[in-house]
Amino acid sequence: MNEKLDRLLEQYSAAAGERWLEESLPEDIPEYTFSHKFQRNMNKLLRRQRRSPAVRAALTYAKRAAIFVLAFVALSFSVRMTVDAAFRRQVLQVVVQVFSDFTEFRYTSDVKTDEQPGELEFTYLPEGMIEKEHEEDEFGYYTYWYWEDTDGRFLELERWDITEDVSSTQLLDTENAEITHFQVHGEEAMGIEKGLDHTIHWTEGQFVYTLSGTVPMEELKLVAEGIRPVSEPKVGEIEFSYLPEGVVERKEYREADDLHAYFYFEDENGNMLALEQVRITTNTEDRYFLDTEDADVFEYTIHGAPAIGVEKGQGKIIHWTEWNFVYTLSGTIPMEELKLVAEGIRPVSESKVGKIKFGYLPEGMEIAETELGERDYFVWYKDSDGRFITLDQSLIEGNDELIWMLDTEDAEVTKFKVHNFDAIGIQKGADCTIHWTEGEIVYVLLGRNLPMEELKLVAEGIK
Numbered sequence: 001m002n003e004k005l006d007r008l009l010e011q012y013s014a015a016a017g018e019r020w021l022e023e024s025l026p027e028d029i030p031e032y033t034f035s036h037k038f039q040r041n042m043n044k045l046l047r048r049q050r051r052s053p054a055v056r057a058a059l060t061y062a063k064r065a066a067i068f069v070l071a072f073v074a075l076s077f078s079v080r081m082t083v084d085a086a087f088r089r090q091v092l093q094v095v096v097q098v099f100s101d102f103t104e105f106r107y108t109s110d111v112k113t114d115e116q117p118g119e120l121e122f123t124y125l126p127e128g129m130i131e132k133e134h135e136e137d138e139f140g141y142y143t144y145w146y147w148e149d150t151d152g153r154f155l156e157l158e159r160w161d162i163t164e165d166v167s168s169t170q171l172l173d174t175e176n177a178e179i180t181h182f183q184v185h186g187e188e189a190m191g192i193e194k195g196l197d198h199t200i201h202w203t204e205g206q207f208v209y210t211l212s213g214t215v216p217m218e219e220l221k222l223v224a225e226g227i228r229p230v231s232e233p234k235v236g237e238i239e240f241s242y243l244p245e246g247v248v249e250r251k252e253y254r255e256a257d258d259l260h261a262y263f264y265f266e267d268e269n270g271n272m273l274a275l276e277q278v279r280i281t282t283n284t285e286d287r288y289f290l291d292t293e294d295a296d297v298f299e300y301t302i303h304g305a306p307a308i309g310v311e312k313g314q315g316k317i318i319h320w321t322e323w324n325f326v327y328t329l330s331g332t333i334p335m336e337e338l339k340l341v342a343e344g345i346r347p348v349s350e351s352k353v354g355k356i357k358f359g360y361l362p363e364g365m366e367i368a369e370t371e372l373g374e375r376d377y378f379v380w381y382k383d384s385d386g387r388f389i390t391l392d393q394s395l396i397e398g399n400d401e402l403i404w405m406l407d408t409e410d411a412e413v414t415k416f417k418v419h420n421f422d423a424i425g426i427q428k429g430a431d432c433t434i435h436w437t438e439g440e441i442v443y444v445l446l447g448r449n450l451p452m453e454e455l456k457l458v459a460e461g462i463k
Contacts, residue, residue, distance in 0.1 A: 092162055092203055101175040105201070107160070107208055108167045120145075120159075124226030126215050129155060130367055134357070141166050155213035155223060162206050170210060172201060180217075184209075184224045193217055200224050234347075235279045235325075236261035241439040242344030242421070244333055247273060265331075273331040273341060280324050288328065290317060298335075302327075302342045311335050318342050343420040346439070353377040353393045353441065359461030362454060365389065385449070389458060392444040402442055406435060414452075418443075418459045427452050434459050 095106040120143075128149035135144045140161065147155040160168040177194035189202035198220050199212040211224050236256035246267040253264035258279070265273040278286050295312035300320075307320035316338050317330045329342050354377040364383035371378040375395040382388035396402050411428035423436035432452045434445045436459070443462070447455040 092206060092208075094203075098174070101173070103172050103174045105170040105172070105208075106167065107162045107170070107203075109162045109164055109206060118229050121228050122223065122226055123228060124222045125155070126153070126219055126223070129153075130370055131357075132367075153214045155211070155215065155220075157227070158210045160208040162208060168208060170201070170208070172199060172210070173197075182221070184221070185227075189224070191217055191221075235259060235277060237348045238277065239346055239348050239439075240341065240344055241346055242340050243273075244271070244337055244341070247271065247333075271332050273329070273333065273338075275330075275345070276328045278326045280326060286326060288319065288326070290319060300339060302339075307342070309335060309339075340420055353395050356391075356393065357463045358458065359463055360457045361389070361461075362387065362450060362458075387449040388447070389450070389455075390446045391462070392442075394442045396437075396440050396442060404435065404442070404444060406433060406444075416456070418456070423459070425452055425456075 093108050093110070095104075097104045097106075125147065126149070128151070129147040130149065131145065132148050133144065133146035136142070141163075142161070143159045145155075145157045160166075162168060172192060173194060174192055175194075177192050180191040180193070182189055182191060184200065184202045185204060187202050187204050189200055192199040192201070196214045197212065198215070198217045199210065200217075200220055201208075201210050202224070203209070209224075209227075211220060211227075213220055213223075215223075235258060238261075240263075243265065244267070246269075247265045248267070250264050250266055253262070255262040259281070260279070261275075261277040263273075263275045263277075280286060290308075290310050291312060292310055293312075295310050298309035298311070300307040300309055300318070302318065302320045303322055305320050305322050307318055310317040310319070314332045315330065316333070316335045317328065318338055319326075319328050320342070321327070327342075327345070329338060329345075331338050331341070333341075353375060354372045356377075358381075361381060362383070364385070365381040365387070366383065367379065368382045368388070369378075369380040377393040378390065380388065380390045394402055406424075406426055407428060408426055409428075411426050414425040414427075416423055416425060418434065418436045419438060421436050421438050423434055426433040426435070430449050432447045432450060432455045434443075434452075434455055436443050443459075445455060445459050445462075447458070
């Protein structure tokens with residue numbers, strides 16, 4: 001009897017359950033729309049798990065269910081000339097599979113490259129957009145940016161570096177979407193419009209880009225066209241943001257070519273400075289012989305890079321490397337001042353306000369307000385406990401004059417360095433202020449209910 005009952009239950013229980021479910025649920029189930037923040041967090045989770053067994057299994061099932069098109073395309077190749085006029089080809093291959101509710105792009109490359117992704121600059125962003133996130137994996141193969149404005153609109157950009165050892169799979173929601181094709185930076189791009197969400201997907205050389213957001217497609221195209229790599233410094237194109245008083249360049253001694261540059265400075269007392277900059281390529285080699293016999297040798301960091309200092313009599317030398325450049329700075333001024341000269345050496349670039357990042361902020365601080373003009377930038381961060389930080393950044397050029405009135409009455413005033421530039425600290429009650437200049441830029445950093453030591457960390461973290 002029990003065996004017969006078990007067989008009957010096994011035979012009809014599934015159908016009975018389905019019937020009960022149908023009768024219990026309403027005829028019209030409202031479709032729930034998740035917030036963009038939730039979708040963004042889920043997308044980040046999927047990116048991290050993209051190569052997990054669970055995701056691969058899900059994709060395998062989807063392929064069996066609804067494959068429409070399979071295409072293999074050699075998307076693009078770029079040609080790069082090295083110093084010896086040899087050519088190298090970069091082929092980016094993609095397998096495109098279109099499913100019922102999404103399109104999959106799988107990118108691979110058969111060429112190993114030493115090119116680095118590098119930083120990007122965004123020459124156009126919709127008004128009010130503020131960068132909220134910027135992430136990069138430990139190997140530099142994947143980078144993510146996210147912006148948002150006060151109205152809840154957002155932008156996000158993902159960049160993958162595809163090499164012989166790195167592949168990538170992109171899943172783009174194309175179900176019931178309007179698909180268009182156009183060009184970004186002269187490369188073929190695909191646009192996807194679905195409701196308020198818009199996406200542009202394209203490749204450049206070995207890089208794959210996906211830009212998406214809730215701004216109109218035409219404005220999203222402007223953002224895409226405005227994405228540029230930050231230019232790598234060139235030989236000789238440097239500036240000295242700090243020089244000892246009275247020291248001037250003797251430009252008749254300046255030398256510069258594609259691989260080498262030399263600068264020479266003097267003052268009226270015969271003190272001198274000289275800088276040699278050498279670019280090292282895959283086909284060049286340079287050797288330096290520093291006179292360390294009976295000399296004092298020190299280890300420093302210049303711009304975060306290891307440096308060696310040699311002091312012998314009146315002569316001082318600092319030797320270091322940055323990017324693919326080797327620098328040798330020598331002089332007859334004190335070593336501490338020579339270090340300031342080294343720290344003040346920068347690639348020549350147009351001074352602009354607003355292009356900064358905070359490497360450190362106290363826990364809980366969220367951006368509250370920003371204002372950006374041609375010559376002034378203001379940003380305000382605050383937390384739920386009443387603490388806040390403001391930064392004023394001003395550009396001074398030519399004969400411009402700027403007057404700052406800082407309240408020092410009955411205040412504790414200290415002097416220190418920020419990025420190796422002279423700074424003044426003012427502590428009065430709950431308010432702390434740090435004031436300093438870097439080249440043509442004047443900074444005033446104010447913190448309320450924050451200790452001065454923590455505000456110094458904020459100042460040092462500004463990049």
